[in-house]
Amino acid sequence: MIEIRNLHVKIADTDTMILNGVDLTVKAGEVAAIMGPNGSGKSTLSYVMAGKEDYEVTEGDILLNGESILEMEPDERAAAGLFLAFQYPVEIPGVPTMNFLKAAMNSQRKARGQDEFTTPEFIKKVKDAAGRLGISMDMLKRSLNTGFSGGEKKRAEILQMSLLEPKFCVMDETDSGLDIDALKVVSDGVNALRSPERAFLVITHYQRLLEHIVPDSVHVLYKGRIIQSGGKELALQLEEQGYADIIAKAA
Amino acid sequence: MNMQTPITHTAAEEALIAALGKVDSVAKEAAARALAGIEKSGLPTRRVEAWHYTDLRNLLRDYPKPPRAIQSEFSSESLVDLPPLVEGYTLGFSNTFHVIGHLAGMPEGLSGTVGEEALTTTHGVPVEADTIGLINAGLAETGVVLAVQAGVKLAEPVILAHTCADETASNLRHSVRFGEGAQATFIERHHSSITGNFQSVVCNLVLEKGAKAVWVIDQELGVETTRLGQLNVELAEDTDLTILILNAGGRLVRQEVHVAVNGENANLAIKGVNLVGNDSHVDVTTTLTHNVPNTVATELFRNVVPGSGKGVFQGQIRVAQPAQKTDAQMACNTLLLSDEADFSAKPELEIFADDVVCAHGATVADIEDEQLFYLRARGIPERDARALLVKAFVEEVFEDFEDTELAGALVDRIESWLDING
Numbered sequence: 001m002i003e004i005r006n007l008h009v010k011i012a013d014t015d016t017m018i019l020n021g022v023d024l025t026v027k028a029g030e031v032a033a034i035m036g037p038n039g040s041g042k043s044t045l046s047y048v049m050a051g052k053e054d055y056e057v058t059e060g061d062i063l064l065n066g067e068s069i070l071e072m073e074p075d076e077r078a079a080a081g082l083f084l085a086f087q088y089p090v091e092i093p094g095v096p097t098m099n100f101l102k103a104a105m106n107s108q109r110k111a112r113g114q115d116e117f118t119t120p121e122f123i124k125k126v127k128d129a130a131g132r133l134g135i136s137m138d139m140l141k142r143s144l145n146t147g148f149s150g151g152e153k154k155r156a157e158i159l160q161m162s163l164l165e166p167k168f169c170v171m172d173e174t175d176s177g178l179d180i181d182a183l184k185v186v187s188d189g190v191n192a193l194r195s196p197e198r199a200f201l202v203i204t205h206y207q208r209l210l211e212h213i214v215p216d217s218v219h220v221l222y223k224g225r226i227i228q229s230g231g232k233e234l235a236l237q238l239e240e241q242g243y244a245d246i247i248a249k250a251a
Numbered sequence: 252m253n254m255q256t257p258i259t260h261t262a263a264e265e266a267l268i269a270a271l272g273k274v275d276s277v278a279k280e281a282a283a284r285a286l287a288g289i290e291k292s293g294l295p296t297r298r299v300e301a302w303h304y305t306d307l308r309n310l311l312r313d314y315p316k317p318p319r320a321i322q323s324e325f326s327s328e329s330l331v332d333l334p335p336l337v338e339g340y341t342l343g344f345s346n347t348f349h350v351i352g353h354l355a356g357m358p359e360g361l362s363g364t365v366g367e368e369a370l371t372t373t374h375g376v377p378v379e380a381d382t383i384g385l386i387n388a389g390l391a392e393t394g395v396v397l398a399v400q401a402g403v404k405l406a407e408p409v410i411l412a413h414t415c416a417d418e419t420a421s422n423l424r425h426s427v428r429f430g431e432g433a434q435a436t437f438i439e440r441h442h443s444s445i446t447g448n449f450q451s452v453v454c455n456l457v458l459e460k461g462a463k464a465v466w467v468i469d470q471e472l473g474v475e476t477t478r479l480g481q482l483n484v485e486l487a488e489d490t491d492l493t494i495l496i497l498n499a500g501g502r503l504v505r506q507e508v509h510v511a512v513n514g515e516n517a518n519l520a521i522k523g524v525n526l527v528g529n530d531s532h533v534d535v536t537t538t539l540t541h542n543v544p545n546t547v548a549t550e551l552f553r554n555v556v557p558g559s560g561k562g563v564f565q566g567q568i569r570v571a572q573p574a575q576k577t578d579a580q581m582a583c584n585t586l587l588l589s590d591e592a593d594f595s596a597k598p599e600l601e602i603f604a605d606d607v608v609c610a611h612g613a614t615v616a617d618i619e620d621e622q623l624f625y626l627r628a629r630g631i632p633e634r635d636a637r638a639l640l641v642k643a644f645v646e647e648v649f650e651d652f653e654d655t656e657l658a659g660a661l662v663d664r665i666e667s668w669l670d671i672n673g
Contacts, residue, residue, distance in 0.1 A: 078628055108630035
């Protein structure tokens with residue numbers, strides 16, 4: 001599904017390297033987790049995959065279903081099936097959430113050569129998905145993410161993910177700022193989307209999220225490199241012992 | 252020793268002097284005053300404070316001929332070019348017809364006359380002896396004097412539709428009185444498919460006790476057109492007035508709004524969207540004078556400059572000593588979408604009362620990268636994402652606007668401008 005090869009990334013217009021040769025493969029149907037201490041490059045990795053312009057790839061490649069996405073614009077990557085659930089969803093005053101959802105869904109369909117949804121089709125889809133996530137239609141009339149609580153923002157991200165039906169989802173610290181109840185709603189939303197055709201990359205600080213979204217593989221990112229990979233038990237080990245041992249071993 | 256050398260007049264000044272010299276109507280005296288002023292000092296330059304950001308002397312390239320023939324017959328064909336907005340009772344004015352619409356079909360509760368009377372009637376509004384006021388007073392050929400009778404609520408808007416059919420000058424002067432408790436919406440439309448003409452329109456409004464009015468200025472003139480507009484308003488007690496200005500055209504545009512708040516519990520909102528096209532100069536200058544206690548005024552302007560245009564906002568709020576408990580808020584926010592775009596904002600508070608709440612804020616920014624990236628990451632192409640953000644920025648002005656049909660129609664005009672110029 002996704003293949004990251006020897007990825008080197010620096011902050012654009014500087015010499016500051018953030019990623020120093022990341023290698024990672026996530027297969028269709030797989031849920032991979034990336035853990036790592038602060039400043040290890042986790043968020044940078046997610047932004048680079050989504051195509052943010054503040055970073056520059058100096059070496060390596062990212063392949064989505066065998067095709068390099070590095071030359072693609074962010075909207076082209078989205079239409080190709082990549083979805084980034086933001087750690088901090090951006091507030092956009094003046095753009096009602098419904099209008100945004102329709103623009104996003106139909107832009108992607110148009111880019112893929114599919115017919116755009118009619119308004120009744122669109123509304124039905126949104127109502128169904130919002131109902132499953134406990135999101136009121138009232139909230140969707142409000143400006144996108146504007147004044148939403150932390151939990152509402154993350155639920156809105158999951159709503160977008162379920163409506164856009166991506167092939168590959170990057171979840172950037174989706175658990176940050178969530179209480180236990182919201183964490184459960186969000187995790188259930190993600191679990192409902194798990195399928196043999198879809199893959200996830202779940203980025204998190206804490207093992208807690210991985211109790212709800214149980215990963216197939218866990219990778220430790222440190223100083224811009226994957227220093228250890230394993231199964232879900234690796235997350236438990238990290239929770240108990242911290243990163244120090246693994247970092248020491250890798251050094 | 253202070254010797255004043257006579258100034259060398261610009262082509263526009265010479266043409267204005269010539270036009271003013273020919274006036275032989277009831278406006279003759281006003282014309283003579285305007286002529287003397289221009290002859291002596293010329294048009295205002297940046298050294299005149301009120302015109303600091305709009306150097307009229309340098310910006311006004313010329314003053315075109317007056318219209319060839321003035322007919323009093325209204326032809327609805329002259330309004331064919333006007334894009335639809337909302338339905339309403341329409342009075343048309345065109346610079347070749349200088350029309351006068353079918354006053355006969357006036358809705359019940361509205362009365363009025365047309366012609367010379369408009370040139371001298373101001374309903375007692377103290378018209379400032381300023382450049383636009385003077386030139387218009389001297390050159391105005393016609394206009395309407397309307398009154399919404401006390402207690403009447405007009406169901407449909409009254410539309411004053413101004414179009415331009417050739418490259419001539421057009422100077423109009425209207426007065427509208429809203430009687431006690433009257434309610435009505437008026438829409439000044441200014442539209443031309445041809446360009447290169449000159450237009451000055453002064454409107455004088457009086458709201459009597461308890462009147463509630465909406466006054467819209469929808470300006471979509473040609474890209475080479477000059478427009479000098481002025482709205483002079485007097486508010487009595489318990490009145491409620493919303494002024495909504497859309498500037499989406501013209502090469503040189505100055506829209507002045509002067510409001511005297513003379514009655515307690517008056518509520519005033521001035522909202523505006525300035526869409527400044529390439530090589531355009533669009534200036535909105537407002538002065539609010541609060542003369543009595545317990546009045547509220549809010550001003551909100553959203554401006555978009557996509558290319559090489561220049562925009563100006565000057566907002567003056569004066570609070571006289573007796574006007575305690577005045578609540579006046581002013582905000583002017585601008586999106587500059589290119590490196591050549593330019594906007595000057597000058598808020599000005601002059602407060603002589605000690606128990607007031609007055610605030611102003613001005614921001615100038617580009618589209619936020621974070622917002623743009625978020626939309627693009629959801630599959631919305633860059634051009635569409637930018638358009639969405641610009642629209643959202645200007646359309647916030649219409650929040651809380653009661654007449655949603657009119658708001659929607661104006662938003663459509665804005666979107667069509669942004670589609671072409673954004």
